[in-house]
Amino acid sequence: MKRCAALCAGVGMLAVLAGCSGTPEETPVASSPSTIGTTSAPAPAASVPPAGPLGSAAYQAELTKLEQSLAGPLRTLTRVRTAEGLTEAMTTLADSLDAASSQLADLTVTRRLTAVHEVLQDSLGSAAETLSNSDRTEANARCGGVAYTSQKVQRQLRADLSGATVPLDRLGLKFGGTLPDPGPEPKPVRPSNGAIVIRSGPTGTGRLKVTNGTANDVAVSIVTDGKPPAKPHVMMYIQAGKAATISRIGGAYHIYFKSGADWSPTRRQFGEDCSFQKFEQAFGRNESWQVNLEPTLGGNAKTTEVEAY
16 A cells, blocks of 8 residues: 655745655645855055156056056956955955055046046946955855856956056057956856756656746756765756656655856856755655745745755
């Protein structure tokens, strides 16, 4: 005789209802919310500004000095290996850009250079402000990869300063040659709903239907009991607001899921706004389950946040 089981819990949980062992029948459920070292470089050294107004040759000399003072912090940004290191590099570079903007403000230039001179000051200050807001960037680096996130920061920096470097170039003045160039932004790739990203190991008769009622895409991982989440038995991609089913699951397992935006098919990670969770409930072999990931008041399976994987 087949036996059926149901899990019930209080408010604020994720709902999961088990079907029967053997040939499964899916049962609709109510559910609850899914929650989803560097080396510091010194700022430009203070100096007495040259007498003005400066013409093109003298102004270029000052720009070259400033660029040399920024070379170290820029280089550090490209070599970070940790999320904390990225934050430190961004803070150091922001301080250096602010100092460079202040030094430019002390210069007097000819009327021909006034417009680009002021634009450069503003651009350096704006870029520094962007770099100072690094809290979200550090979080993204933890889930999407430090190198990948650093490259996004580098592209943003080039974009922030392009409003000044382009008109300077038109006047025959050079600035920004030491800016790192990580190449063009990768084209976004969003897997189709229900796409199997990974499948390895033996198959079975287990089956799991997942309804993603959240506003973010998710990647659901079937992790064989005793294995780390970074090495799933199956990983399936489910777009926001859609449902999909994983079949042929072999053995007992745990369910992990991560959500976010900016999916990378090579890294199998989201690059922004990431969340990582695990169902505390274990799932037996050859069973049928249905999981709803959406906010609700009644749920019967608790989830916990886990480290990025």
